[in-house]
Amino acid sequence: MRILLTGAAGQVGGALRPLLQGRYEVIVPSREQFDLSAPEAITGKLDEFEPDLIVNPAAYTSVDKAENEAALAFLVNGEAPSVMAAWAAGHGVPMVHFSTDYVFDGKSRDLWREDDPTAPLSVYGASKLAGEIAVRSAGGPHLIIRTAWVYAAQGANFMRTMIRIAKERDTLRVVADQFGAPTTAATIASAFTQILEQADSDLSGSFARAKGVLHLTNSGSASWFDFARAIIAGAQSRGVKLKATEVIPIATSDYPTRAARPANSQLHLQRLKEVYGIKTAVWQDALDDELDAYVVQGQRTLHEPL
Numbered sequence: 001m002r003i004l005l006t007g008a009a010g011q012v013g014g015a016l017r018p019l020l021q022g023r024y025e026v027i028v029p030s031r032e033q034f035d036l037s038a039p040e041a042i043t044g045k046l047d048e049f050e051p052d053l054i055v056n057p058a059a060y061t062s063v064d065k066a067e068n069e070a071a072l073a074f075l076v077n078g079e080a081p082s083v084m085a086a087w088a089a090g091h092g093v094p095m096v097h098f099s100t101d102y103v104f105d106g107k108s109r110d111l112w113r114e115d116d117p118t119a120p121l122s123v124y125g126a127s128k129l130a131g132e133i134a135v136r137s138a139g140g141p142h143l144i145i146r147t148a149w150v151y152a153a154q155g156a157n158f159m160r161t162m163i164r165i166a167k168e169r170d171t172l173r174v175v176a177d178q179f180g181a182p183t184t185a186a187t188i189a190s191a192f193t194q195i196l197e198q199a200d201s202d203l204s205g206s207f208a209r210a211k212g213v214l215h216l217t218n219s220g221s222a223s224w225f226d227f228a229r230a231i232i233a234g235a236q237s238r239g240v241k242l243k244a245t246e247v248i249p250i251a252t253s254d255y256p257t258r259a260a261r262p263a264n265s266q267l268h269l270q271r272l273k274e275v276y277g278i279k280t281a282v283w284q285d286a287l288d289d290e291l292d293a294y295v296v297q298g299q300r301t302l303h304e305p306l
């Protein structure tokens, strides 16, 4: 099987790449070779690559910046997936597309299920919803994987932001009234690889059993404040030198941002368990693994010859 993997320089793409490469033929075009902000070139590229499966974690992911760059966010997150999905459907090629908890408004206290009504609060969320709708309505075999609060030892993410700020400043103030599930890119990559292996050669059948949409996060729940506190404690206990050792809980209204975020974006994981038999690690355990990787990576960088 030949897989086209987009966004391989990102968190999820970067975690998927080595796992997929061990098992399949993987095409990983650079951003220049496969630019999602120029969707008109996509069809020709797909004709050239001739993938048997498209896996699309590439996205415009700057939530606040998107409020001022709506056209670009919709191009990358809505239009490009639409063109890919049309090609895929036309060729009977299955497509896996990644999406987000930010398609929900977060106003319910319950965990969000796959078929709950979407109502994004932000441009980013709306652009990701446009991508979901396009992939679904293209009519080919597809799986939309909604995840949330993704981080890794590398990349631009909340874990690394917290450690960086804690090295620079005396105090950290973090919102304690938005809830979700911090999720490592490694967890997503490992679960998705299991799904592919289980499907054997019948990806369409496998994706249909999930009705084309699947929630996939680490287990448990946290506020951003809970997550920040665990990051700081975990980093300190691993010997990372920090100036700020305490996290102060604040309200969303005390931390104004351009984009609004859901108050509760916890995703229900029942379908993942029932259809694929997968139970993900609780977020605290996944954080331990990622902090270990972060520290090892830091040591490697320190000892690298110039």
Ligand SMILES: NC(=O)C1=CN([C@@H]2O[C@H](COP(=O)(O)OP(=O)(O)OC[C@H]3O[C@@H](n4cnc5c(N)ncnc54)[C@H](OP(=O)(O)O)[C@@H]3O)[C@@H](O)[C@H]2O)C=CC1
Residues within 6 Å of the ligand: 006, 007, 008, 009, 010, 011, 012, 013, 030, 031, 034, 035, 036, 037, 038, 056, 057, 058, 059, 060, 061, 076, 098, 099, 100, 101, 128, 146, 147, 148, 149, 150, 151, 155, 156
């Ligand atoms: N990060 C998060 O917290 C969450 C992410 N998601 C979704 O999961 C998926 C993976 O996210 P994640 O790995 O964290 O994202 P990243 O921001 O880490 O990576 C996104 C990737 O997309 C690439 N990309 C962006 N714009 C273009 C473009 N115009 N043409 C080609 N490639 C482009 C980036 O390239 P480059 O490296 O050159 O910038 C990067 O490789 C996305 O669909 C995202 O919406 C869902 C929930 C939470």
Ligand SMILES: Cc1cn([C@H]2C[C@H](O)[C@@H](COP(=O)(O)OP(=O)(O)O[C@H]3O[C@@H](C)C(=O)[C@@H](O)[C@H]3O)O2)c(=O)[nH]c1=O
Residues within 6 Å of the ligand: 061, 062, 063, 064, 100, 101, 102, 147, 148, 149, 150, 157, 158, 161, 165, 173, 174, 175, 178, 224, 255, 257, 261
């Ligand atoms: C840096 C910082 C953020 N915050 C708040 C702002 C926000 O409400 C929350 C998270 O901040 P961030 O901007 O890092 O997170 P954000 O970019 O909103 O993260 C989202 O990214 C996209 C791509 C997704 O799909 C989502 O699932 C989610 O992971 O923490 C603080 O309270 N204090 C701080 O010092």
Ligand SMILES: [Mg+2]
Residues within 6 Å of the ligand: 061, 062, 063, 064
């Ligand atoms: Mg962000």
